[in-house]
Amino acid sequence: MAIMQRVKLQSLSIPLLSLLIAFVVGSILIAMQGSNPLLAYQVLFTKAFGSVEGFATTLAKATPLILSGLAVAICLRAGLFNIGAQGQLISGALASAWAGYSFVGLPFLIHIPLALLFGAFFGSLVALVAGLLKAYRGVHEVITTIMLNSIVIALADYLASTPFKEPDQPITRTPKIEESARIPDIFGLPLGFFIAIAISLAFWWLMRKTTTGFRIETIGRNRSAGWYAGISVKRVIISSMLLGGATAGVAGAVETLSITGRFEPAFNAGLGFDGITVALLARANPLGVIPAAILIGGMRGAASTMQFRAGVAPEIVDLVLALILFFVTAPILLRLLKRKEEGISLSSGWSN
């Protein structure tokens, strides 16, 4: 019985309260390290949201997180926990970098979509492995996607260090992508941000207005009820994993084509894992993912400034995010608010 119960937008108070508590706990930890937490947060937020340039950086940082958050959220809707956004994202990043530097002489109107498609395809390919194993062998997707993350990271490292390596360079990285594959900026904002927004809207529409969305939602809420209603559980599992993987792959592709310009193993670290936090903070709502990603992107983007100006290690962001995740999912807040419990439930056992 993998039931995804009532993940509603209306329960806005819980994410907000979780944020507040996480920041308070974080400030205690900062104070314990001998720094001033108020100064640290002030620097963090003025840098991230206080100026036009700062906000543009925040949105650029938020772009891959919106997409990786969607990759996790769409699977959560189907009752699947896709921890593998990281691996799918890296696969997509590498594939789009390859498409970006291998095809020479294409007009950008063809080259950019082609490179994005490469990213989506190779992202979904990684997710497909987990989807097939879940649907046909009952192997829990959490283990397979984590194992696939490690496999993809090692494989990408190998590919970037040997066959796809930039010639005559000591660094493990691919050549730079062609100018025709580079996603341009619009009004100082990366076009990728608008692509991400468009994909969020598309997912919102898919979940709200289409039978596919209804099938996914039904299977996510009650797998056996969906099965009795004649929905193919296997198909829903595989198609939502494919959708999630493709979105994560596009996240990697957008990052490669608009920010990094090539594939280098360390570039994409953590983008997929932050997607988990984004998705759970947004309670798996395709539109809620956007503000959640902007918040987290802002914190990520400003972390180094905070270290420079307030002397706080940037890893505090990791810790605060983990705390947010804890408070968002733990039902203590629900108890405190005296609401009826509405947890997220995904699991029972390894072979369901």
Place this chain on the structure above:
Amino acid sequence: MKFRLSYFVIISSILLFAYFYSQNSIVTSSVVFTAIPFALPLALAAMVGVMCERTGIVNIGIEGTMLVSAFTAFFLGAILKNITAGLFIGIMTGVLVGLLLSVMTITWKMDQIIAGVIINIMAAGITSFLYRQNFRIPSTFAPIDLPILGDIPVVGPIISDHGPITYLGIIFIFGLWVALYKTPWGLRSRSVGEHPSSADTAGVSVVRLRYLNVTIAGAVGGLAGSYLALEAVGIFERGFTAGKGFTALAIMIFGRWNPLGAFAAALFFGLSQAVTNQLMIDEVVQIPQQFVTMLPYILTILILAISAGKVRPPAAEGIPYEKEKV
């Protein structure tokens, strides 16, 4: 059927070992010897899974438990300049994580997969935030030369000269098997994992037993983490456990939730890594390092693909226990 299969595996491994030993005794012994340190953390982590799942709690937070425990064991061992104190602290850290998981899964009835994932993410966050360079522990645990057992020809050099946590761990694994199948505690634990309401009717406190077992399992996870930091490697790095906690879950499933089965599966894993390393050293095969890194992960997926669906997990696994209201 089950018995015959395990006998077959044991006999064929002995024959294989004998063959390779007759070909090259020194290399064969050293490969099997190095398989044990590869296998032990996996085996101990799999015991965490066995203990939790046998009482009906899915524990996907083993990775995080090991990571935090390795962290506290290493850094407090370094600060106090005392690895025994480090070991104790590592185990206690595991107990705390076990308690946290118990509260989340048993009292709050959170989804057990999400609870475990949160433990992993929090563990990664805390350890990377607090991580500092330039700490050293005075030494790792020294290997013990086993009396009598170490003098047995052929087997002696393989089983002797491991560290104290290794022996403690192996004793624990056999002890857990005895406890699980031959004691009232084991019977109660298994019944709580299979059919909690019957166990409840028979007078077993489901909640108390689950708390107890998940917490003890946490201590074992702490032992596994401490082993990595204080006996096997002697250092701590960010993301130090490298997925061992997840591989352990595959090992647990492959071993059919049986401590000895899981131990055998872990030895198989350890052996496959030791053999690969030896082949690399001998330059028999030229595999890029990245593919060697991938090996345990690919094996994990393969094993799950083969065995999941065929094996039956404890029936009440993953379901929070609700006492029936009369």
